[in-house]
Amino acid sequence: MAQGIIRLQAKICAWATAVGKKETEGPLGSCFDLKDPTDKFGQKTWEAAESEMQRRALALAISRRALEPGQIDLLFAGDLLNQCVASAYGLLEYPIPYCGIYGACSTSAEGILLAGMAVTGGIAKWACAVTSSHNCAAERQYRTPVEYGGQRSPTAQWTVTGAGAFLIGGKDEDGVPITRGMVGIPQDSGVRDAANMGGAMALAAADTLKRFFQEAGTIPDDYDRIITGDLGYEGGAILCDLLKAEGIDLRAQYSDCGQLIYDRDRQDVHSGGSGCGCAAVTLGGYLLPRLWEGVEKRILFLPTGALMSPDSIKQGRTIPAVAHLVELESRTLKGET
Amino acid sequence: MAQGIIRLQAKICAWATAVGKKETEGPLGSCFDLKDPTDKFGQKTWEAAESEMQRRALALAISRRALEPGQIDLLFAGDLLNQCVASAYGLLEYPIPYCGIYGACSTSAEGILLAGMAVTGGIAKWACAVTSSHNCAAERQYRTPVEYGGQRSPTAQWTVTGAGAFLIGGKDEDGVPITRGMVGIPQDSGVRDAANMGGAMALAAADTLKRFFQEAGTIPDDYDRIITGDLGYEGGAILCDLLKAEGIDLRAQYSDCGQLIYDRDRQDVHSGGSGCGCAAVTLGGYLLPRLWEGVEKRILFLPTGALMSPDSIKQGRTIPAVAHLVELESRTLKGET
Numbered sequence: 001m002a003q004g005i006i007r008l009q010a011k012i013c014a015w016a017t018a019v020g021k022k023e024t025e026g027p028l029g030s031c032f033d034l035k036d037p038t039d040k041f042g043q044k045t046w047e048a049a050e051s052e053m054q055r056r057a058l059a060l061a062i063s064r065r066a067l068e069p070g071q072i073d074l075l076f077a078g079d080l081l082n083q084c085v086a087s088a089y090g091l092l093e094y095p096i097p098y099c100g101i102y103g104a105c106s107t108s109a110e111g112i113l114l115a116g117m118a119v120t121g122g123i124a125k126w127a128c129a130v131t132s133s134h135n136c137a138a139e140r141q142y143r144t145p146v147e148y149g150g151q152r153s154p155t156a157q158w159t160v161t162g163a164g165a166f167l168i169g170g171k172d173e174d175g176v177p178i179t180r181g182m183v184g185i186p187q188d189s190g191v192r193d194a195a196n197m198g199g200a201m202a203l204a205a206a207d208t209l210k211r212f213f214q215e216a217g218t219i220p221d222d223y224d225r226i227i228t229g230d231l232g233y234e235g236g237a238i239l240c241d242l243l244k245a246e247g248i249d250l251r252a253q254y255s256d257c258g259q260l261i262y263d264r265d266r267q268d269v270h271s272g273g274s275g276c277g278c279a280a281v282t283l284g285g286y287l288l289p290r291l292w293e294g295v296e297k298r299i300l301f302l303p304t305g306a307l308m309s310p311d312s313i314k315q316g317r318t319i320p321a322v323a324h325l326v327e328l329e330s331r332t333l334k335g336e337t
Numbered sequence: 338m339a340q341g342i343i344r345l346q347a348k349i350c351a352w353a354t355a356v357g358k359k360e361t362e363g364p365l366g367s368c369f370d371l372k373d374p375t376d377k378f379g380q381k382t383w384e385a386a387e388s389e390m391q392r393r394a395l396a397l398a399i400s401r402r403a404l405e406p407g408q409i410d411l412l413f414a415g416d417l418l419n420q421c422v423a424s425a426y427g428l429l430e431y432p433i434p435y436c437g438i439y440g441a442c443s444t445s446a447e448g449i450l451l452a453g454m455a456v457t458g459g460i461a462k463w464a465c466a467v468t469s470s471h472n473c474a475a476e477r478q479y480r481t482p483v484e485y486g487g488q489r490s491p492t493a494q495w496t497v498t499g500a501g502a503f504l505i506g507g508k509d510e511d512g513v514p515i516t517r518g519m520v521g522i523p524q525d526s527g528v529r530d531a532a533n534m535g536g537a538m539a540l541a542a543a544d545t546l547k548r549f550f551q552e553a554g555t556i557p558d559d560y561d562r563i564i565t566g567d568l569g570y571e572g573g574a575i576l577c578d579l580l581k582a583e584g585i586d587l588r589a590q591y592s593d594c595g596q597l598i599y600d601r602d603r604q605d606v607h608s609g610g611s612g613c614g615c616a617a618v619t620l621g622g623y624l625l626p627r628l629w630e631g632v633e634k635r636i637l638f639l640p641t642g643a644l645m646s647p648d649s650i651k652q653g654r655t656i657p658a659v660a661h662l663v664e665l666e667s668r669t670l671k672g673e674t
Contacts, residue, residue, distance in 0.1 A: 003407070003408075003409075003410050003433075003434060006460055045652055047648065047649065047652065048652070070340065071340075072340075073340050074520060078437075078439060080420075081646065081648075082419045082420070082646045082647070082648060083417075083419070083439070083441065083644070083645065083646035083649075084439045084644075085644065085645065085646045085648070085649045085654075088523065088644035088645070088657055089644075089649065089654060089657065091523070092523050092525055092657050095522055096340075096522065097340060097519070097520035097521065097522055098520065098521065098522060098523050098659055099438065099440070099447055099451065099520060100415075100438060100439035100440050100441075100447070100642075100644070100659075101436065101437060101438050101439060102415060102420070102421045102437035102438060102439040103436070103437050104420065104437075110436055110437070114436065114451070117454070117455060117458060117460050118454060118458075120458060120460070121454060121455075121457060121458020121459070121460065122458070123343055123454050123457070123458065141648075182434070183411060183434035183435065183436060184434065184435065185432055185433065185434055185435060186425065186428070186429050186435050188429055305437075307420070307421075307422065307425035307426075307437070308420065308422065308425070309418065309419045309420035309422045310419070311384065311418075311419060311422070311478075312384065312420075312422045312426065315382055315384065315385070317422075317426060320425055320426065320429050322435055322437075
């Protein structure tokens with residue numbers, strides 16, 4: 001039952017990523033599929049560029065299994081723009097039943113879990129999860145237009161310009177197995193600083209991980225990697241501290257997509273990358289190929305989402321957050337577990 | 338497979354509604370559970386009032402089956418506010434795994450379908466779907482604060498102040514059976530007028546209904562009622578015309594939650610009610626009790642959602658829309674079908 005661990009019989013069978021200039025120049029730059037140094041992807045607005053990244057990523061992911069859009073049974077998509085319009089417009093040309101989701105920066109995991117549940121339950125043969133973020137679209141919606149040159153605080157993170165699309169199929173398909181998942185229970189951090197998202201989200205990640213380890217009976221050593229989505233340097237350190245106080249030492253396996261995607265010294269991103277696209281493109285560009293090849297055998301992928309809005313912050317509310325967990329195994333294990 | 342009809346083995350076992358003043362004064366006023374003539378539900382802001390309606394509606398729905406929140410396996414919730422904060426803050430006190438969804442005014446059906454899928458697939462024993470809208474919160478986000486007294490066009494609709502919560506359990510529980518569902522494929526209407534949502538959404542409703550009738554082999558006469566969520570007077574007329582041109586005459590069974598919830602002559606709502614809350618409270622307050630008692634035997638519930646944002650309209654984009662379908666049967670049929 002889903003109060004705890006969800007057992008899934010599904011695989012991530014194909015995927016694709018699209019990113020902008022800064023991501024291309026980062027340490028993972030060579031891993032991504034589609035890149036545009038203008039960040040515009042041929043569009044007139046940043047919002048339309050974000051939609052276009054989703055559209056192209058999904059097209060590429062589907063084509064990699066030689067499928068047609070009409071063969072996809074369900075599409076789970078969402079993003080950070082008001083009313084999730086990056087997904088709505090970006091995926092409009094696809095004749096695929098569409099479930100809009102909103103998990104803030106945890107959207108990639110929420111989509112993969114829901115797609116995995118639909119496939120496991122026999123409701124879909126193929127389901128897709130798509131998400132994105134765009135630095136310039138996010139900045140002008142959440143903070144100020146980048147052209148203003150607003151100053152950033154040390155705990156601030158850099159919203160990734162990127163989109164990821166994931167094709168999920170059944171256990172008999174070739175792919176990276178999704179073995180278990182856990183839907184997060186929102187946690188209120190008490191943090192009111194919208195420039196410290198990592199700090200606001202660490203508690204949610206700690207809660208989900210702790211519940212997972214307790215019920216699964218596993219420990220960090222059972223995994224090659226335990227990776228959060230965009231806690232960044234600030235939130236990642238808090239997460240490790242929180243769990244250490246509970247007797248769970250995560251540090252040997254821990255990494256964070258927001259720490260991996262940019263070069264901290266060279267790229268001036270302060271506390272690391274963030275946004276729905278951060279976890280999605282790191283999963284697609286870096287983690288899934290390693291699981292496909294067997295470089296890593298078993299990982300926990302755990303994106304977190306801050307469930308606030310600019311208005312709720314102005315109204316003095318604290319920042320709640322949620323963390324969804326996806327357990328992934330190497331394609332090469334072939335049922336050894 | 339979900340490109341078409343989804344067969345569900347689930348029931349809506351309990352529900353609750355919360356509404357504001359105008360809804361209480363409307364034709365369905367006596368049907369709702371929780372009412373506040375101030376529209377504030379004890380809160381300082383309209384946004385917090387919307388959250389509070391969700392919180393109270395979910396508490397009541399769960400208590401009606403004498404369940405504790407800890408017994409609910411999954412919660413699907415979303416709303417119209419930027420970043421879906423009505424749901425995020427309203428449901429934060431519940432220790433229930435949380436999947437945020439965004440379907441605009443189709444959210445009630447999306448949540449019920451996903452909850453129904455989770456129960457059908459054995460992933461959840463109990464799952465809940467919650468959604469809301471608040472007139473004053475929606476007006477100031479989408480248009481102008483109500484205090485400004487902005488003029489409304491004839492095709493404009495009135496966002497319902499209301500929240501609905503639905504508890505979905507398995508086929509062996511007592512409740513209103515959810516027999517089949519269909520996830521909508523987004524349709525682009527070409528409409529750019531954000532004051533004509535009904536016109537923008539009618540095409541999506543027509544597409545889903547046509548696909549459903551074709552695959553199910555049913556006709557409108559097989560149902561006591563075919564009800565859309567908030568097409569209102571304008572969109573409802575367009576839907577009937579669109580389907581009549583396809584040889585499907587819907588008029589004898591057709592109604593719309595946005596037409597039922599207010600008195601058109603007395604309440605000055607122009608083209609009818611709208612918002613996530615419109616379909617949700619009409620389902621909970623009016624339709625489900627009739628299905629529970631057997632007054633109606635079989636209905637199609639079909640809320641539509643416009644997938645735009647105020648920004649996308651300002652950027653000159655058209656309004657895409659989606660319509661999700663839920664087939665509901667009377668509790669009294671007891672497997673006669």
